[in-house]
Amino acid sequence: MLEYQPDAVIVDCTVGQGGHSLQLASKLNSDGLLIGIDVDPDSLKVAKQNLAGLGCQVQLVKNNFGNIAGVLEALDIQRADIILADIGISSAQLADPNRGISFRFDGPLDMRLAGPASTEGQTAADLVNTLYEKELADIIFQYGEERRSRAIAKAIVSARRDNRIETTTQLVEIINKVFGYQGGGHSQKIHPATRTFQALRIAVNDELGVLERLLEAAPALLNEGGEIAVISFHSLEDRIVKKDFRANKDISVYDIITKKPIIAEHQEIKSNPRSRSAKLRIARKLADSRRKDKNEIESYRRFA
Numbered sequence: 001m002l003e004y005q006p007d008a009v010i011v012d013c014t015v016g017q018g019g020h021s022l023q024l025a026s027k028l029n030s031d032g033l034l035i036g037i038d039v040d041p042d043s044l045k046v047a048k049q050n051l052a053g054l055g056c057q058v059q060l061v062k063n064n065f066g067n068i069a070g071v072l073e074a075l076d077i078q079r080a081d082i083i084l085a086d087i088g089i090s091s092a093q094l095a096d097p098n099r100g101i102s103f104r105f106d107g108p109l110d111m112r113l114a115g116p117a118s119t120e121g122q123t124a125a126d127l128v129n130t131l132y133e134k135e136l137a138d139i140i141f142q143y144g145e146e147r148r149s150r151a152i153a154k155a156i157v158s159a160r161r162d163n164r165i166e167t168t169t170q171l172v173e174i175i176n177k178v179f180g181y182q183g184g185g186h187s188q189k190i191h192p193a194t195r196t197f198q199a200l201r202i203a204v205n206d207e208l209g210v211l212e213r214l215l216e217a218a219p220a221l222l223n224e225g226g227e228i229a230v231i232s233f234h235s236l237e238d239r240i241v242k243k244d245f246r247a248n249k250d251i252s253v254y255d256i257i258t259k260k261p262i263i264a265e266h267q268e269i270k271s272n273p274r275s276r277s278a279k280l281r282i283a284r285k286l287a288d289s290r291r292k293d294k295n296e297i298e299s300y301r302r303f304a
């Protein structure tokens with residue numbers, strides 16, 4: 001689907017265990033370069049093994065894709081032909097109890113994608129134990145689209161007066177009480193903790209902020225004819241991508257390749273149920289000559 005030459009520079013912003021990278025970079029020759037970025041050192045270790053047989057040059061970098069410009073600068077690469085971001089978490093991260101991302105496993109309430117050994121950033125436990133009730137409610141409402149956000153925030157603040165909330169199980173029990181949920185029943189479509197856990201993970205990793213930084217940096221980092229592809233799992237992220245591509249189309253920076261987002265096919269959903277909410281959008285950078293001049297862009301921004 002993505003178009004590039006065998007000597008292309010491909011930046012996989014979320015290399016994970018290397019699945020997409022392997023597919024894309026197997027078409028590159030020895031002049032081609034794959035740059036694989038991930039915040040998670042455990043994923044990078046697996047990616048290194050999985051990508052070992054590629055015939056192109058490979059650089060794996062532990063960093064946040066929000067810093068994509070700095071990553072490329074450090075490697076002395078001015079422009080890329082493909083920028084791919086498959087944002088969110090991997091199944092391995094979700095299934096790792098030590099990361100505390102899933103409400104299904106008992107573990108420390110951490111949620112940092114960089115992993116529990118990281119010394120950077122706040123954990124989910126830091127947020128639930130220190131934020132004001134209103135701040136917590138806003139996070140749970142905005143990032144989790146949870147209608148009971150205020151009641152959940154209130155219950156968290158009340159519970160932490162007795163004991164610091166350190167584990168996923170403690171938090172799940174607090175949320176279950178708010179919903180009067182005792183488990184096992186089929187009346188709820190999703191587990192009551194789903195949205196709150198998602199919201200906290202998005203907040204801990206500033207997932208919407210780093211996506212915006214990536215999208216802002218991308219036009220200057222793409223060669224003419226180069227493509228950016230973003231796979232998102234959440235409507236909030238997809239909205240950000242859609243808005244950015246449209247704004248860049250309006251000033252003739254991008255052509256939008258996917259008029260509608262591409263969604264996973266039945267077979268893929270069967271083998272990977274999480275792909276059911278994935279949306280792929282692709283844009284191609286236009287030639288400079290097709291871009292409106294700076295004044296025109298400025299006046300467009302003022303009236304937009």
Ligand SMILES: C[S@@+](CC[C@H](N)C(=O)[O-])C[C@H]1O[C@@H](n2cnc3c(N)ncnc32)[C@H](O)[C@@H]1O
Nearest residue numbers: 014016017018019020038039040064065086089
């Ligand atoms: C859905 S998985 C990617 C899977 C990958 N496409 C594959 O085929 O194996 C998302 C990956 O992105 C990483 N990630 C998420 N946000 C990131 C960020 N802001 N910067 C760098 N990596 C990030 C996660 O650590 C995770 O490994």
